[in-house]
Amino acid sequence: MCDLRSLVGLVVFATCFTKVLPNGRFQVFVITLNNNRGVTRDGRCCSGPSSYPPCFGACSTFLKICLLHRWHGNPRACGLGFATSPIYEKNNLATGNDVNSVDLFLEVNFQYSWPGNITMLVEAWHDIDSQRTINDHSQLILRTEESLELLPSPAWITSSSVTPTSEIEFSYRVICNENYHGNSCEIFCRPRDDSFGHFQCARNGSRVCMTGWEGEFCDRAMCTEKCLNASGICERPFECRCRIGWYGDHCDKCVVYPGCLNGNCLYPGQCICYDGWFGKLCDIDLNYCFKNNPCLHGGSCFRDNVNNYTCACPQGFAGLNCQYSFCEKEFCQNGGTCMMTNIYERRCLCAKGFYGDRCQHSLLSCDENFCKNGGKCIENDSERSCDCLPGYLGNQCQEEIDECTSDPCLNGGTCRDRVNDYVCECTTGYAGSQCAILIDPCDQFLCFNGGTCLVMTENLSAFCNCRRGYSGERCEIADPCMSFQCFHGGSCTFKTGGTRPYCLCAAGYDGDHCERNKNPCQGILCQNSGKCAVSPMQNGFVCFCKQGYTGEVCETKINNCESSPCKNNGICKSYSDSFICICPSGFGGKRCQKSLMVSDQRQNTVQLLADSEKGGAVTTVEVASSSSLTIEPRYLTFFISSTILFMFICIVDQT
Ligand SMILES: *[C@@H]1O[C@H](CO)[C@@H](O)[C@H](O)[C@H]1NC(C)=O
Ligand SMILES: *[C@@H]1O[C@H](CO)[C@@H](O)[C@H](O)[C@H]1NC(C)=O
Numbered sequence: 001m002c003d004l005r006s007l008v009g010l011v012v013f014a015t016c017f018t019k020v021l022p023n024g025r026f027q028v029f030v031i032t033l034n035n036n037r038g039v040t041r042d043g044r045c046c047s048g049p050s051s052y053p054p055c056f057g058a059c060s061t062f063l064k065i066c067l068l069h070r071w072h073g074n075p076r077a078c079g080l081g082f083a084t085s086p087i088y089e090k091n092n093l094a095t096g097n098d099v100n101s102v103d104l105f106l107e108v109n110f111q112y113s114w115p116g117n118i119t120m121l122v123e124a125w126h127d128i129d130s131q132r133t134i135n136d137h138s139q140l141i142l143r144t145e146e147s148l149e150l151l152p153s154p155a156w157i158t159s160s161s162v163t164p165t166s167e168i169e170f171s172y173r174v175i176c177n178e179n180y181h182g183n184s185c186e187i188f189c190r191p192r193d194d195s196f197g198h199f200q201c202a203r204n205g206s207r208v209c210m211t212g213w214e215g216e217f218c219d220r221a222m223c224t225e226k227c228l229n230a231s232g233i234c235e236r237p238f239e240c241r242c243r244i245g246w247y248g249d250h251c252d253k254c255v256v257y258p259g260c261l262n263g264n265c266l267y268p269g270q271c272i273c274y275d276g277w278f279g280k281l282c283d284i285d286l287n288y289c290f291k292n293n294p295c296l297h298g299g300s301c302f303r304d305n306v307n308n309y310t311c312a313c314p315q316g317f318a319g320l321n322c323q324y325s326f327c328e329k330e331f332c333q334n335g336g337t338c339m340m341t342n343i344y345e346r347r348c349l350c351a352k353g354f355y356g357d358r359c360q361h362s363l364l365s366c367d368e369n370f371c372k373n374g375g376k377c378i379e380n381d382s383e384r385s386c387d388c389l390p391g392y393l394g395n396q397c398q399e400e401i402d403e404c405t406s407d408p409c410l411n412g413g414t415c416r417d418r419v420n421d422y423v424c425e426c427t428t429g430y431a432g433s434q435c436a437i438l439i440d441p442c443d444q445f446l447c448f449n450g451g452t453c454l455v456m457t458e459n460l461s462a463f464c465n466c467r468r469g470y471s472g473e474r475c476e477i478a479d480p481c482m483s484f485q486c487f488h489g490g491s492c493t494f495k496t497g498g499t500r501p502y503c504l505c506a507a508g509y510d511g512d513h514c515e516r517n518k519n520p521c522q523g524i525l526c527q528n529s530g531k532c533a534v535s536p537m538q539n540g541f542v543c544f545c546k547q548g549y550t551g552e553v554c555e556t557k558i559n560n561c562e563s564s565p566c567k568n569n570g571i572c573k574s575y576s577d578s579f580i581c582i583c584p585s586g587f588g589g590k591r592c593q594k595s596l597m598v599s600d601q602r603q604n605t606v607q608l609l610a611d612s613e614k615g616g617a618v619t620t621v622e623v624a625s626s627s628s629l630t631i632e633p634r635y636l637t638f639f640i641s642s643t644i645l646f647m648f649i650c651i652v653d654q655t
């Protein structure tokens with residue numbers, strides 16, 4: 001608190017106070033004073049011969065204001081001050097509303113705390129001695145007294161008063177002087193914008209800081225915490241001026257020691273090396289060897305705290321980087337002479353017949369054996385070299401170029417290296433020097449004996465699809481079984497190397513072609529109860545059929561009606577060995593060949609009652625004996641069966 005600035009402020013303030021400056025002004029402005037008759041308060045004429053009106057002389061009027069404490073003031077004392085106006089030789093005073101009129105304007109300057117509660121006296125007097133003496137109360141023209149609470153304000157308050165003899169209207173106010181504020185005009189505040197403060201003053205006298213300033217006297221600039229925390233100087237609002245050795249927006253970066261190459265600092269002037277650096281200026285690269293590999297000619301590099309690195313040079317070399325070489329014994333071999341070509345390069349002059357940096361190679365002139373594989377040998381003063389034939393490489397053409405390394409064969413072809421060339425062995429289906437051509441596998445793939453060439457989709461190989469009876473890759477082999485028949489389910493086989501095919505017969509058969517049945521009745525079923533017997537004829541067996549059947553295995557039923565034996569539309573019925581004819585009406589005989597008389601008819605035929613569905617057709621049955629019977633249809637079946645039985649018996653008898 002007790003710093004120099006406060007002290008200076010105090011001195012300045014003290015200086016201000018020592019100047020006698022009133023704190024404020026009480027002002028009254030009389031608008032009108034009417035004293036038409038020119039009398040004093042008690043009604044007497046101010047001047048002139050007559051004591052009472054009409055008066056012949058005018059009043060010498062002056063105004064007086066008097067201020068005193070409200071509750072305890074001696075009205076005579078005007079304890080808070082007073083003021084008087086000039087003397088006007090007239091009864092009525094008026095200024096209208098012209099506030100600037102000096103004449104009727106009265107002012108009390110005060111240098112005390114304005115008390116607020118006051119008593120205010122406004123008086124008009126008649127002057128008697130040009131001294132504005134007010135001892136004689138008979139000279140009073142008018143007096144108003146107001147006790148009130150009056151606070152400083154620029155606004156005028158108007159008041160008026162009427163007495164029996166006169167009337168007055170006036171305005172008044174109390175105002176603080178410039179830079180004084182508050183209800184008592186005791187608060188001093190002068191706006192300023194200098195090193196002692198930056199503020200305006202509020203109505204009530206408190207300081208209102210300008211933007212960017214703070215503190216009781218608004219003399220502290222607002223600053224960022226970052227700047228203040230770092231090494232910044234902040235004297236103007238939001239300024240951040242760096243102290244020497246610091247920089248950056250917030251003055252938080254320190255300036256390193258001059259010349260510091262690879263380091264930083266915590267405080268100005270430091271040079272704290274980054275990893276891998278060393279030295280006062282952090283200019284020694286501890287990894288220099290590793291990064292730069294500076295040692296030439298096979299020198300070994302070592303870390304060095306003065307020069308970054310030191311090279312340990314191999315024999316014959318010197319210099320920081322082993323860059324210098326010097327002639328030494330035995331450097332040039334085979335009798336060569338060492339020479340310095342400049343300060344750091346040596347060179348060997350080789351004896352005749354040798355070459356190389358150190359004359360280590362023997363120079364042979366071109367001979368047949370130097371260049372291999374037909375390469376041509378070329379020689380000049382220092383070397384010999386080979387001009388190789390196409391397909392060969394190497395300083396002696398000793399290497400054969402493998403043309404297959406570029407994989408020139410397509411579609412799975414296999415590459416075979418040749419001199420300056422290659423050959424592709426193509427996979428099936430491809431051709432061409434690089435197997436790029438897809439060929440039809442059936443081209444030139446002949447199939448004999450009508451066989452067809454087909455292509456295997458998976459590997460594009462051709463194969464022959466042979467016709468029946470042929471086999472072999474190209475269907476060239478005819479099947480000997482083609483023209484060799486085997487009967488009775490026998491199968492033909494052909495033994496490789498055998499002379500002819502033979503039959504493998506099914507069980508029960510033999511013979512070259514399985515044509516013979518070993519037991520002809522085995523497996524033969526004579527149908528319809530026929531009996532099988534071995535026979536040298538035909539198939540080797542014979543079936544003896546039951547009556548009414550025929551055929552090789554008695555499979556056929558004999559039909560005696562086949563030759564249509566019944567005449568005149570007689571209906572034929574076949575019975576094992578015989579037949580009967582069912583004759584139409586009017587005919588008879590075994591074959592219905594006889595035409596019958598009506599009398600005969602009555603005698604010999606039986607009228608068969610036709611059922612309604614047969615449309616009334618009449619059937620006559622004639623039995624072989626021609627003795628006619630009359631049979632009801634329901635007995636017909638029985639009749640026919642009996643007849644058959646009868647005939648069967650006859651047939652059996654005959655045999
Ligand atoms: C004037 O007097 C009244 C009543 O006693 C009081 O309330 C008020 O605060 C006084 N005013 C001043 C400015 O002292
Ligand atoms: C003065 O007035 C200002 C506003 O103009 C206000 O912020 C401040 O509190 C006041 N001070 C006092 C002492 O009344």
Ligand SMILES: *[C@@H]1O[C@H](CO)[C@@H](O)[C@H](O)[C@H]1NC(C)=O
Nearest residue numbers: 224225226227228229230250
């Ligand atoms: C300033 O410093 C103080 C104390 O060291 C710390 O608490 C604060 O966070 C700092 N502010 C900034 C902005 O760095």
Ligand SMILES: *[C@@H]1O[C@H](CO)[C@@H](O)[C@H](O)[C@H]1NC(C)=O
Nearest residue numbers: 261283284285288306307308
């Ligand atoms: C060390 O090497 C660095 C580069 O890696 C170079 O800047 C520095 O000047 C060198 N110091 C000396 C002493 O030669």
Ligand SMILES: *[C@@H]1O[C@H](CO)[C@@H](O)[C@H](O)[C@H]1NC(C)=O
Nearest residue numbers: 378379380381382383384385
């Ligand atoms: C000798 O031949 C080699 C290879 O052909 C060539 O590089 C070299 O310059 C030649 N030297 C001279 C001296 O002609």
Ligand SMILES: *[C@@H]1O[C@H](CO)[C@@H](O)[C@H](O)[C@H]1NC(C)=O
Nearest residue numbers: 428456457458459460461462
């Ligand atoms: C092609 O494939 C078939 C079966 O998928 C095989 O029998 C035949 O030998 C193959 N041909 C060649 C040339 O690989």
